[in-house]
Amino acid sequence: xxxxxxxxxxAPPRHxxxxxSDPHLLAHGVRQYGAVDTEAGLAAAxxxxxxxxxxxxALVFTGDLADLAEPAAxxxxxKVVEPVAGELGAEVVWVMGNHDDRAAFSEILHSQPPAHPxxxxxxxxVVDGLRVVSxxxxxxxxxxxxxxxxxLTWLAGVLASPAPHGTVLALHHPPIPVPMLRGAEVIELxxxxxxxxxxxxxxxxxxxxxHFHLTSWSTFAGVPVSVASATCYTSDPAxxxxxxxxxxxxxxxxxxHLYDDRVVHTVVPVAAAPxxxxxDDDVVARIEAMSPEERREQVSRADSPLNAATEDHxxxxxxx
Numbered sequence: 293x294x295x296x297x298x299x300x301x302x303a304p305p306r307h308x309x310x311x312x313s314d315p316h317l318l319a320h321g322v323r324q325y326g327a328v329d330t331e332a333g334l335a336a337a338x339x340x341x342x343x344x345x346x347x348x349x350a351l352v353f354t355g356d357l358a359d360l361a362e363p364a365a366x367x368x369x370x371k372v373v374e375p376v377a378g379e380l381g382a383e384v385v386w387v388m389g390n391h392d393d394r395a396a397f398s399e400i401l402h403s404q405p406p407a408h409p410x411x412x413x414x415x416x417x418v419v420d421g422l423r424v425v426s427x428x429x430x431x432x433x434x435x436x437x438x439x440x441x442x443x444l445t446w447l448a449g450v451l452a453s454p455a456p457h458g459t460v461l462a463l464h465h466p467p468i469p470v471p472m473l474r475g476a477e478v479i480e481l482x483x484x485x486x487x488x489x490x491x492x493x494x495x496x497x498x499x500x501x502x503h504f505h506l507t508s509w510s511t512f513a514g515v516p517v518s519v520a521s522a523t524c525y526t527s528d529p530a531x532x533x534x535x536x537x538x539x540x541x542x543x544x545x546x547x548x549h550l551y552d553d554r555v556v557h558t559v560v561p562v563a564a565a566p567x568x569x570x571x572d573d574d575v576v577a578r579i580e581a582m583s584p585e586e587r588r589e590q591v592s593r594a595d596s597p598l599n600a601a602t603e604d605h606x607x608x609x610x611x612x
Contacts, residue, residue, distance in 0.1 A: 296345070297580040299587065305549035305556070306457060307422045310341050310348035310382070312545045313464075313502025314356040314522035316391065317372075319364035324524055328540050330359065331372065333523040336562045337545050338376045344547065347380045350419045354502035354520060355389025355430075355464030357397070366400040388413045388428040389464040389502065390435045390479075412443055421456035422550065423495075427463040429481055437465030437481040437503075447490050454495040457550070461491065466501030466519045468510035472529035475536040476504050488513040498548070498555050507544060507559050518557050520546040 296304065315334045316324055324330050341348060351373065358365035377384045386401045388394065394413055398406045406413070412428040427447065429437035439447075451459065465481035467488070481487070491499070492513035499517045505527040508519040521544040531537035543562040548555055571579070575598070579587060590598040 299579070302551070304346065305551050307350075307420065307548075307550040308344070308346055308348045309419075309424075309460065309548040309550070310344070310351045310545060311354065311500050311518065311520045311548055312337055312351065312523060313354040313520040314389065314505055314524060315353065315369065316356050316359035316522070316524040317365045317369050318359050319362040319368065324359060325538075328525045330524040331368070333543050333562060334369075334372060337523045337543070338373065340545065340560055340562060341376065341380060348382050348547070349422075350383045350385055350417070350424060351377050351380075352385040352387070352424060352460075352462050352500065354387045354462055354500055356391040356502065356522075357386060357389060357401075358393075359391055359524075361391060361393035361396055363396050363400060366396050370401060383417060383419055385415075385417050385424050385426055385462060387426045387462050387464055387502075388430045390430050390437070392430065394428070394430075394432070412440065414443060414446060416450060418455065423450075423455035423457075423459040425450060425459060425461050427461060429463045429465045435479040437463070437479075438483065439481070439487050444486060444490050447487075451490065451494040451496065458495045458497040460548075460550075461496050461499045463499070463501050464503050466499065466503060466508075466510075466517055467512045468508065468517050468519065470504055470508070472508070473504055473506065473527055473536065476527075479503075484512070491515060497550070500546075500548070505538065506542075507546065509557065516555060516557075518546055518548065518555075520544070521559070523562060 316330050318330055357369055373384060388397055395406055397413055398404055414428050415426045417424040429439055431438050467481050467484040470476040496515050499512055499515055501519050504519055505522040506529055507521045510517045523543050525538045525540050526542045528537040528539045544559050547558045547560055590596045
């Protein structure tokens with residue numbers, strides 16, 4: 293397939309990652325809280341990924357993969373996700389969350405038993421020169437997160453040798469403040485300064501996480517942090533009352549475009565919405581065939597024939 297025509301001044305990204313989080317899949321078609329169809333939410337998110345161009349090279353799931361850690365839920369997760377990943381040519385990166393079970397996670401998603409009971413599930417993936425480190429921040433029996441001294445030593449050893457295109461650190465508990473979800477402060481990642489000492493000055497370009505069921509951004513150790521929303525229920529950041537309010541709406545994933553010198557984060561809602569304006573595929577082909585000067589006159593100029601036709605079509609589509 294020919295490379296897409298470059299319409300702007302930036303070359304295409306070197307890497308594309310689809311960041312999904314907190315599917316909370318359940319076995320046997322059970323609805324979460326008796327209301328949320330978690331598998332339908334995951335399927336809708338995966339359907340969105342089929343529309344991405346260029347397609348993602350990796351699908352990273354930052355934890356809470358199975359709501360009750362049921363082996364059947366992990367098995368179902370693989371059967372739902374892996375065919376789509378294969379179709380896209382994308383590697384799947386699984387990350388442990390506080391709802392997950394280490395043994396089931398390792399045995400079913402990685403086809404190997406844990407090294408020993410309670411062994412943390414930390415792994416390194418390399419995607420076309422980009423290193424993705426999956427760090428297990430879970431504490432069995434608790435919802436908050438921790439990174440053990442042994443894990444910090446392991447991570448420092450991994451980061452001691454820079455990867456060709458840097459490292460993405462993927463964990464469930466993101467090391468950021470949560471001012472819009474104060475209840476989550478009790479279950480955040482503990483002792484964040486210890487992880488900061490390992491990350492700062494390394495080749496880590498991005499830290500990604502989930503856990504909070506809402507989209508958020510910050511920085512940590514001088515590195516951008518991107519928190520993806522959930523594909524099951526989400527946290528309402530302005531509920532009006534109560535400490536925490538989970539709602540069946542606003543589900544989203546995040547697409548990460550990594551360039552040589554920056555990362556672009558784009559939130560992709562899972563639910564579809566009515567189309568009220570835009571260009572059809574045939575118009576896109578026409579734009580790609582134009583010279584840069586013609587493109588500026590047709591697309592940027594407010595009163596160009598192309599923009600006038602689009603405005604006329606939009607007005608006609610909403611006339612009673």
